[in-house]
Amino acid sequence: MQKKTPLKYPFLVKDTYLSVTVSGHFSLSDVKIMYTDALESLLDNKFSKLFFNAYKVKGKVTTIDRYYFGEFAAFESLEYMRKGLLKIAVSVYGREPIIDPERFGEIVARNRGLNLKVTTNKNEALQFLRVK
Numbered sequence: 001m002q003k004k005t006p007l008k009y010p011f012l013v014k015d016t017y018l019s020v021t022v023s024g025h026f027s028l029s030d031v032k033i034m035y036t037d038a039l040e041s042l043l044d045n046k047f048s049k050l051f052f053n054a055y056k057v058k059g060k061v062t063t064i065d066r067y068y069f070g071e072f073a074a075f076e077s078l079e080y081m082r083k084g085l086l087k088i089a090v091s092v093y094g095r096e097p098i099i100d101p102e103r104f105g106e107i108v109a110r111n112r113g114l115n116l117k118v119t120t121n122k123n124e125a126l127q128f129l130r131v132k
Contacts (some may be wrong), residue, residue, distance in 0.1 A: 004059070009034045011041050017049035017129050019043055026059035026098065032072055039080040039088075048087045049129045053122070054094035066100055070108030077114050089132035091117045091125035 009014035012019040020038050024030075038050055042090070077088045092106075100106075101118050106118040119129040 006030060007034055007057070008035070012025065012045075013045055014051075016047070017048055017051050018045060018047050019051045019053065021056075022052055022054045023056035024058070026057055026061050026065075028068060030066045032076075035069075035073055036076055039076060039085070042085060043080060043085055048128045049132060050088065050090045050091045051125060052090070052094075053130060054092055054098055057094060057098045057123075059098070059100055060121070061100070063104060064107035067108050070105035071112060072115075073116070074109045074114040076111030087115070087132075089115045089129055091128045093119055093125035095120055105122060112115060118120070 005023070007022060007024040007027065007030040009010055009020050009022045012021070018038065020034070022034065042048065042050060049092075073090070077090070081088065099118060103118050104114055109116045115132060118124060119125050119128075
């Protein structure tokens with residue numbers, strides 16, 4: 001059995017946003033920790049825009065994982081707005097099948113108030129942050 005590489009997600013502060021390059025195998029619990037760490041970094045750096053480059057993420061993401069993460073991301077973001085973030089805009093770039101062609105997780109999160117764009121086009125992901 002092949003050993004799965006845990007998620008790695010170094011942060012890089014850009015001019016107007018926090019960039020997170022994610023690699024390794026998908027795990028719902030790891031992704032939740034990563035998202036909270038990123039929100040904490042936004043708060044520390046007084047930023048409101050978050051870019052996840054998930055192009056190198058491997059593994060399988062189930063529909064229920066997408067639902068639970070979309071819900072978690074929205075509610076966790078609201079919690080950080082209570083802690084001092086004025087607003088939050090999040091874009092996620094990656095490739096299918098990690099990025100769902102139906103964008104189910106994005107729909108779940110947006111329906112709960114998160115300003116989110118999920119795409120397989122890196123320029124589209126970055127443009128979303130420029131206009132927010």
